[in-house]
Amino acid sequence: EDAVDPNAKPGGAITITYKDDVATLDPAIGYDWQNWSMIKSLFDGLMDYEPGTTNLRPDLAESYEIAPDGKTFTFKLRQGVKFHNGREMTADDVKYSLDRVTNPKTQSPGAGFFGSIKGHEDVAAGKAESLAGVTVVDPYTIKFELTRPDATFLHVMAINFSHVVPKEEVEKYGADFGKHPVGTGAFKFAEWTLGQRVVFERNPDYWHKGLPYLDKVSFEIGQEPIVALLRLQKGEIDIPGDGIPPAKFQEVMADPEQKARVVEGGQLHTGYITMNTTMAPFDNVKVRQAVNMAINKDRVVQLINNRAVPANQPLPPSMPGYDKEFKGYPYDVAKAKALLAEAGHPDGFDTQLFSMNTDPNPRIAQAIQQDLAAIGIKASVQSLAQANVIAAGGDKAGAPMIWSGGMAWIADFPDPSNFYGPILGCAGAVPGGWNWSWYCNKDLDAKAAEADSIVDPAKSGERAKMWSAIYRKIMEDAPWAPVFNEQRFTMKSPRMGGADNLYVDPVHIPINYDNVYVTDVQ
């Protein structure tokens, strides 16, 4: 349990802005930048992370037990936790929630996370209504049986998709539950004016005494980031949810008063270039390595106002399994040229580089384009809307190279496996999948499965090493050219209080609403 911040004063309200609409607050469905952490404040799962960190800890569960074979997890639930409608949450609700999220009728984008639970296939195929592997032992005990040992399972129990919903409310609102969310979280849903505003109120019955501090959190929707920053400067809002727009970044950092209100932190993000390993000439590993050596990452970082650090491997530095020793490919044009020549392309070749069309991605793509030109690769930039780039990537003959910026969002949970399965593993290398390099290494798939079967928390160091080895091997094959890891810069109003790491919480983005407070309440 978190300690209550002695400096915090309860009360007050804050306002956060977003550009895009909040789609739904249904935890089984919401998967956006905007609603991800909003859902986290309305609902709880069995597990959670310590505020501001990536350290797992029980949440609705009081404790858990993992069987030695790593295939059975038993959670003991906290007693007296109440839904916002006043009813107590029990193990039946946990089971109902998991049955619901895996049921195809729910159309949950997260159903795949629960693939290791016994009976998942039947539910996914519509043959069963209920997961065979989830058993309610008693109202405060729930048991999960898996088909294989799964080291990520505790993380899975912390992601939004496994958050607990009350059956009666879901049935009451049906498909509109996402617009009338009822959970057990620190805040309860108060008001939603479509397209304009969502308001949360403090949940007085929150099981964690003393939290949250704020009485009210309002989200204003449809606000252009530049205008949001103007409003922040005028003191009308507290947090610009989409961050500091690139066009304003220098202005903010040049002003000491504003700069002081900026909090910087790492995030679980890597920006990379995918190369389609099934497409000539990228089916030649030397070509891919040449590309890796051709990119002037410092220059790219400079272009985005140094808001990132150059990357040399898929995992971001704050992720367990990140290999500090690994040096990756150096920036070496001559060597890159030589490699290209070895691969049979002394004069380079023509290709295409896809990129999403929102600033700064087309600019980054152009910088990459220039770097590639230096070794003779003439890449034409295809700057398209997100949906088109994603479609091209999911088509085996669609895109030779893709710059991932803007689409490869932050990790779902802080675990090295999260960077592998869908985007580098064989499972993602299917039409409509997200493995845009179409890189499929059966060996590594096996190794990954092996690593993920190390469930014992005590062996997490060993597991991280295994993952490091996997990513090292991947870098040898070079299906990606990692470019940078983005840093987060959150800006807040002067009255916002709380530890800095709450403002760059790796899980709650942009901020952890449950633990921050305002300093100007009486």
Next chain:
Amino acid sequence: MTSPIAPDLPATGRVPARPRAGVWRRLVKRPLALIGLGIVAVVVAGAILAPWLTGYDPNEQMFDGLTLEGAPLPPNASFWLGTDLLGRDLLTRILFGARTSLIIGIVANGVALLIGTLVGVTAGYFRGWIGGALMRFTDLMMAFPALLLAICLAAVLQPSLWIVAMVIALVNWVQTARVIYTETSSLAEREFIDAERTIGASASRILFRHILPHLLPTIIVWGTLGISTTVLLEATLSYLGIGVQPPTASWGNIIFENQTYFQAAPWLVFFPGAAILALALAFNLIGDALRDILDPTQRGRA
């Protein structure tokens, strides 16, 4: 003279031998039109001679073109109009961008104007089912979201300048057609059109020799205003992926890429904006002068 069919009734008369002062000659007598022609000439020359006018490559991202924090440089001695967010020389990009923008603003816009005028005139003059069908088609096109068409084309076709030009022509004729239609249908009611019918003038002759000249003022207004809007529309379409792709410059996409930076780096929006404005204004000056010259009742106006 004794042509068998010709009415040899009147004694053939003495024909005055007086050359008609050409439109061009009268145009260059007007100072405002001259300014307009001058601007167009400068833009066209700039577009053609772009490679020889500045020492830079339009696409070269120069190391000294950005500050260490990655900010573009304001106008200075080595970069006369400053640099852009990638450290490229803005002047060079504007000169090269003129090629794209001239094609869009003049060719695409011109084709749109042409289609719009033809459809509008035909529909306005032929009342029956031809006119009805054309106008309903126009209404359909107008009600149809052009942007969607653009996006779908973007996804299906290889992006190129000519495709964006085609799309612009395809969506921009609609408004012109409707305005021309309204005017044509009122012109068609005028008595001199009746008079043309009685001498057996064919429909095409009436349309092109008698109705079209009266539509000129409207065509000029729509044509010149269309320059700005199409040049800007090109940027939107390119953004959606059907036009020129980076790093090719066009005035529209220079503005579009940089518009959020207009406070931090105003030159990035101001100069290409001024170029669009100058081009549109220049054509307007020429158009206004033409309109006066071709309108006989305005003769004598300086």
Next chain:
Amino acid sequence: MIAYLGRRVIQSLLILLGVSLITFALLYLLPADPVQQIAGRSATPETVENIRRQLGLDQPFFIQYWHYLTSLLSGDLGRSYIQRSEVTELIISRLPASLLLMVGAILCELAIGLTMGLLAAVRRGTATDQTLMVASFVGVSAPQFVVGLLLLYVFAVRLGWFPIGGYGTWRHLVLPSLTMGILGAGWYARMMRSSMIDVLRQDYMRTARAKGLARGAIIFRHALPNAILPVIAMIGIDIGIFMGGIVVVESVFGWPGIGQLAWQAIQRVDIPIIMGVTLVSAFAIVLGNLLADTVAPFIDPRIKLR
């Protein structure tokens, strides 16, 4: 009149049907897959297939269109793929804002544009005329995003006369309307000037002057109604043009209209929303044209409704 309106309404319905068919077909042909968007990054192929079946997207085109059309007839625009709520509800919640903005913008551009055009025509050839011409071209050539931000910066941030974006009171409406109006005003000014110049040299203007009428009466009573006709036709067209500009202006000013909804939907291939917004805007355009055509004979009695 009733027969005319009846005929036009039927034609309009056919146009809407055409628009819906073409849009639906284009979206069908679009190589972006909405299911991929819904399913997200971690979805297994089974999940993707399940969702596709749930949404009926595995059906052949005409069956899908037929389903859409039949539910459309019962007033059901379907359910958004991404937002997961009724499209009807989403559109209804945002339509008033867009309509309000449209009305504000039309008022702005008429007020600015007609005044400018009138003045320029009357003062033809003078410095006033030239200045107004340049001004109208600036209005047309300036990117709306920049105009909007500039207005916001000057009048809201610096001077504090208006709120910094948002929706609610008339003060919220001023700046967005102005931003949209400035573009249109340029067009109206040029149109107005052109048709006014034409009217000013008609014989009946000489008659009006020969009667010794006041200048105001000559211009407003005699010239204006004649000159405004092409402008009326323009208002119908304008609604179509709005649909393009509304996205930018709504996003700059945080205006909760359908432009923002449409833009997000397009980015994410949310077909039911795209269809819904397309139909609503097509309806507005058709209505605008119908209105313009119906009003014209009241201004110029020579025009007959056909």
Next chain:
Amino acid sequence: MSKGAGNKRTGVFAPAVSVTAGPVLEVSGLTVSVRGEDGEREVVSNLSLTLARGETLCIAGESGSGKSMTALAIMQLLPQPAARIESGTIRLRARDQDDTDRGHIDLAGLDERRMRRIRGDRIAMIFQEPMTSLNPVLSIGRQLVESIEAHTGLSRAEARRRAIEALKAVRIPEAESRLKQFPHELSGGMRQRVMIAMALALKPDVLIADEPTTALDVTVQGEVLELLRDLQREHGTSVILITHDMGVVAEMADRVVIMRHGRMVEEGTAADIFARPQADYTRELLAAVPRIGTGVGRQKSAEQKSVEAEMPGSVAVVNDLHVHFDLRGGFFGQVNRRVHAVEGISFSIAPHETLALVGESGCGKSTTAKALAGLVPYHGDIVIGGRNLAGLGRDQRKAVRRDVQMIFQDPYASLDPRMRVGDLVAEPLLIHGIASKEERSQLVAGLFERVGLSADQMELYPHEFSGGQRQRICIARALALRPKLIIADESVSALDVSVQARVLDLLKELQREFGIAYLFISHDMAVVENISDRVAVMYLGQIVEMGTRDQVFSNPRHPYTKRLIEAVPVPDPAKRRPRFARLDQEIPSPTRKIGEQPPKLALKDLGNGHLVAVS
């Protein structure tokens, strides 16, 4: 017009009936020039004239001699930007309240604001082109009322009453309901009368009337002239009357000014001018005046007869022609009334023959012409050159159309204002592929000379011509194709008598040479008598009398025909009538409710083809 209407005027102007000494208007040394493609050209040179109170000054003269320009210069309404006053003064006698100490105001230098107060109130003008001078989008009531309101302090209701009076005064039927109508719903003559009503409503000091009765039939013309006289008698209004009709000059003028080439060639009292013309041009003019009853009989020569025999049958046969216009009304705009513009007329025209169609304004003459030219939908049969127009294909119709040419009533409206007149006249030749380019321009130059224009003018645009000149351009255009039938709708009414005579001679000559037939629409009975072989009198869309010229003119049998002939003004000041006869019955209207049929008149043959309607 009711007597004493003028007393109701609240303005300071009290009508002084006694003629005070000194002219009301004095023009001296007026020079007007226009700028064309090749420099400036004087169109009025050093013109001086005076106008006394209560006097009628007639300006007559050659078409294009600068009469209209003089009038426009006085009003300060010269066409912009081409024309301007180069020199001269135009002095209007001041009223007491005018802020000038010299007793007069020089209009030539007056600013627009003060000029505005003078226009309409002190000097009113009736323009030459009736079709385009009214604002198409305002009801005629509105247009009348506003000018009354602009210069008097009358209430709207009062002004409306005054407007109705004015309309009644120009004998517009159903004056009250006409207030709601729009100009395009009126016939040419009616529009002209509305213009007159507008000028008269304010009872100005000076009234300038530029061809005010050209578009009117003689009976209405008589009434309008009578009205002008009334006004003069009651208010001492001075009138400048520009006209070609020497009959009107003789009836109306106190003094006469004859103009030619922008200069005054002669001035004098009406009696003097008619009795003892000094200048050659004046003599020429007077000699050319067609006089009713003196029209030289046209004996058909043996030669002509033989041509006729060679070409049996008629050029055009019209049988039971009906033309209706539907009027929409009521809230839903459904058809509720119908104009029976042409109601079952039949006639035929033989080669070499001129059929004149006469009748009052609005009786359906132009509509008949348009039906023949294929411009309005009709019922009945029109057979041209033996071929029924109905049921012809496009190409055939084009061929037939070549044989029928029309000269429109309003020359300005029927010429494309953006084409050079030379090209306009050459156009029919071009369309039908006649002659090469050079031959064409020679032919056109020849045509120009034949209608009394110079070949130099081929390069000009329609608006650069005077009303009469435009009329001649239209004639030249119709002649270009040497058609079998020419429909001439009021084609010579805008021409000065000398040109008129020349054109009439030309028409006759062409007829002699090529056997062209004419359908000649006119209300000038003298001209009709001069040119026609047969005459048809129309009334309310039907023919009431038809026969040879002699039958109709020497033996008119229908009362309406009789009245028409009686109303013709005689070009002799000595025979001036004290008063024109007033019509006492309501002026009938061809508009009827749907389903209501107008009574059909039966025609009775009085012998030798003299048909008269019997009711």
